[in-house]
Amino acid sequence: MSGVARAGILAGCVAVGVLAGDGARAGERADAVWHPKDPRVGDVAWLHVRNLPEAARVEGSVGGSPLTFFPYAGGHAALVGIDLETKPGARPWGVAVLEGDRKPRTARGTVRFAPRRFPVERLTLPRAMVDLDSDTERRALAEAQRLTAVFRTVTVERLWRGRFTRPVGGTVPGTGFGARRIINGAPRSPHGGIDYSVPLGTPVVAANTGRVALVAEFFFPGRLVVLDHGLGLYTLYFHLDSVAVSEGERVERGQTLGSVGASGRATGPHLHFGSQVGTARVDPAALLGLALGD
Numbered sequence: 268m269s270g271v272a273r274a275g276i277l278a279g280c281v282a283v284g285v286l287a288g289d290g291a292r293a294g295e296r297a298d299a300v301w302h303p304k305d306p307r308v309g310d311v312a313w314l315h316v317r318n319l320p321e322a323a324r325v326e327g328s329v330g331g332s333p334l335t336f337f338p339y340a341g342g343h344a345a346l347v348g349i350d351l352e353t354k355p356g357a358r359p360w361g362v363a364v365l366e367g368d369r370k371p372r373t374a375r376g377t378v379r380f381a382p383r384r385f386p387v388e389r390l391t392l393p394r395a396m397v398d399l400d401s402d403t404e405r406r407a408l409a410e411a412q413r414l415t416a417v418f419r420t421v422t423v424e425r426l427w428r429g430r431f432t433r434p435v436g437g438t439v440p441g442t443g444f445g446a447r448r449i450i451n452g453a454p455r456s457p458h459g460g461i462d463y464s465v466p467l468g469t470p471v472v473a474a475n476t477g478r479v480a481l482v483a484e485f486f487f488p489g490r491l492v493v494l495d496h497g498l499g500l501y502t503l504y505f506h507l508d509s510v511a512v513s514e515g516e517r518v519e520r521g522q523t524l525g526s527v528g529a530s531g532r533a534t535g536p537h538l539h540f541g542s543q544v545g546t547a548r549v550d551p552a553a554l555l556g557l558a559l560g561d
């Protein structure tokens with residue numbers, strides 16, 4: 268069987284453990300390690316398949332969702348985004364290493380997504396910003412769908428390198444990730460990013476190297492920039508006052524994207540900073556702490 272044909276079959280099997288039929292001996296198992304070992308809801312975790320030639324191809328999945336691997340530190344790694352509304356608990360995972368005509372090496376197991384407690388925030392906003400007329404509601408829905416379409420696009424090249432950096436200067440921590448929001452007494456979608464309370468006009472910089480995937484002015488996020496860092500990883504910058512980049516442009520880590528504002532639904536100037544692994548909304552603080560270097 269050709270490597271390609273094997274790959275096609277394996278891609279459908281790894282998650283359900285059919286690979287046991289391979290009769291793999293201990294020496295044929297792939298060496299795969301989770302970082303962190305016990306990822307939490309909202310984390311950016313990664314799976315490291317070690318001791319591989321760069322030419323090897325790795326396929327895998329977690330909980331039935333396919334992973335995108337890239338060469339890393341003498342092996343291959345894949346990011347795993349655990350959406351902030353994911354149900355905690357065990358998920359099956361599996362990987363298959365494909366090297367030419369060699370029999371595929373496999374590894375599989377179960378990873379537990381640990382629960383995480385999120386704060387509850389009660390906000391009072393002007394009614395016009397909350398109770399939308401049907402036109403505005405339609406607009407907001409179409410804009411949300413446009414963002415989702417961007418996040419579903421996986422650029423096969425890894426554009427980011429090294430550590431992710433804060434999008435604003437100073438040391439004020441970003442807050443509010445995952446907060447269950449109660450606006451004017453009614454529960455709303457949880458807060459998908461972190462907010463930095465910094466003055467109007469503060470420069471906003473790219474958290475890492477990437478490509479500008481979207482520049483727009485949307486109802487809730489206001490003036491926004493979305494950066495594509497490759498392999499399904501995106502960072503989001505909302506409520507901007509000004510934007511200094513355009514769609515398609517390549518940006519370097521630390522490059523100015525625009526300035527902090529209060530556009531869209533904002534009670535005052537602040538930067539809303541979000542991160543996505545595909546459609547999973549993950550904690551930007553976890554991204555800033557990602558111990559996956561060059």
Ligand SMILES: [Zn+2]
Pocket residue numbers: 458460461462538539540
């Ligand atoms: Zn926010």
